[in-house]
Amino acid sequence: MMESLAVATVAGKSSLSLVRVLADSFRRYHPELPFFVLLADEVDGYFDPGKEPFRLVTLPDLDIPNLPRFRFRYSQQELTYAVTPFLLEHLLDRGFGAAAFLKQESLVVGALDPELELLRERSIVLTPHLLEPLPGEAGIGRELVILQSGVYNVGFLGLSETPTARAFLAWWKARLSEHCHRDVAQGLHFEQRWLDLVPAFFDDVALVRDPGFNVAHWNMPERHVAVQGEGITVDGRPGRFFRFSGFDPERPDAVTRYSPRLNTSNIGEAAEVFHRYASLLKTAGYDETKSWPYAYGRFTNGQPISNRARELYRRLGDEAEKFGDPHDTTRPDNFFAWSRSQLGAVATLKRVWWAALRVGREVRRALASP
């Protein structure tokens, strides 16, 4: 019974301070529940997993077919998002009756009992970015931003062991094996926009409508945050968890890089939560860990893997099989050498296009002159 539910997040080791803060904050309110961290990276001797406030899961623990290829398709950010369903599946496979995911840049500020109760009862639990229509012209613009990135936020996602949840995982895994990047015009926003289809595809989907849950820059203007000593309330109800999406502890007044309108002087008492979070990160070793290197960012010859090389690899589809492990530059037929030849050609083409664009601009300018 104690182990009936597990909670987990995903991070690279440069985010170790964030997951320490999250794990500590979760354990404070739910000491009886296990908290797992999937390291989408390698330890490489930078820290001792045995001394951390969480249980470590590594990528080979998950059921990811052809892991080197999967890793290579994605940048670090994309990979961290794309492994989410594999992590949730892993927890259910370990025998937990329910599993919840929290994004790494979160802080639990109160007991999550109502939500954890809900996810024991329902197959799939989602948290929407917004709970109600936003007022005024500005509200329409903010709703559009949400439509671009997805109605439901992957800051939290809960599943219980049911055939419906398993069907959802099978589908989401299949989609994220190929499609976990940001291309809004093509209907994609990493792992998140896929969730828009979930209420149409699956029965037994519940939405969390608690204003104290998943408080973040996109809903903060509508949520009244009050801080009294240790206690945090939102709209007069207990605070549950805050998301710090786009928050940079080195620019603690900015709130988020995604919304220049917000800063700690115009978000009321929520500013206090941001200050506390920044100081918790410092205490948890933010300055030390932030520059720890990503293990999958380079070819075996030490050259960095560019996003263009990753995209080129993705576009190859099954043809990429012939390169084996694409990180490996020692094989006679290796992806590194081939990508260099290809990207070189693209670069030349690009210059041609730039020239054509410049001519076009000049023609337009000439036509526009009297």
Added chain:
Amino acid sequence: MAEGERIPHNRGMRDLAIVTVVAKNYWSFACVLAQSLRHYHPNLSFFVLLSDEVEGCFDPGSEPVTLLELEEVAVPNLSRVRFRCDRKQLAITSKPYVLSYLLDRGFESVIFLDPDILITGDLEELFSVVRRHPIVLMPHLLAPLSGGDGAERELTILKSGVYNGGFVGVSAGSTARRFLRWWGDRVSAHCRHDVAQGVYYDQRWLDLAPVFFPGLHIFRDPSYNVAYWNVRERGFRLDEPSSTVDGRPCRFFHFSGFDPDTPDGVSRYLSRLTLSDMGPAAEMYRRYRHLLEAASYHESKGWPYAYGRFDNGVEVSPAARQAYGELGAAVDRFGDPFETAPSHSFFRWLSQPRARRA
């Protein structure tokens, strides 16, 4: 269909209404929808909002429909909107307003249907779901797609919206009213095809509706709203006397984007599809084309759009509509934008040289 099975309810006329919106060139589509609906529900109130003007092209009294005009439906800022929007946008923008209007007239429940829908079975089950919920929406797809093109087909849906705007059901009450006000505001501000900005006419806004309006019901019965985007998964068969989906009667078929003049085509929204991709549904498309032709499709398709030209006969170009839209409230100084004679007319403004930027 047995008579007793057809209309179990003996409710008043005010119980439920169905409405569609067309410009004149789609009049034959509305007539075919009306006829098919009447076949299964002869006593139901069916309304057609004309997002256009009759201009003597047809006799509205000749069909079993009640014609509505934009003025009575009170689309806000109508004199501006009918210029800013093109024909398709105006029809779509009117949807939330005509639903509100029919609730105002006292109907307990109102259902919008796209004009290119053909009713193929009794709808009583759907009606009873609509009566019990403030809002009912139908997803394009009901389950994950299998097959190599599954991801690509789902992405097409994510680009245009999870719920199909061809069907929207509402029942009187504050939730439906809040929804219609919200949707109307959004559609009035943004009703265009701009996927990168999160807009696909009225439809992508609906993705937010299940979150914003608790009580909304997502209707997931495969025998409704069969269309090119889901027909492969629906087990569609053209049995006699009615078509079936997985062995149950097909309730309605949605010929979205169908152009009877492209006989082998399925939809202008997906030109690579042809009738041969439609399997047993191909015959439905042929039958539908014949129904349209019998409803004078070839005559009505050429009827002019009342808001397509300035009063001097010059066509209103997309660029002119866009320039007008971008001016916002500043367009009030032009008066009626279709009028060309006044010295302050929009038409004259368009042909003036643009002040050079510093």
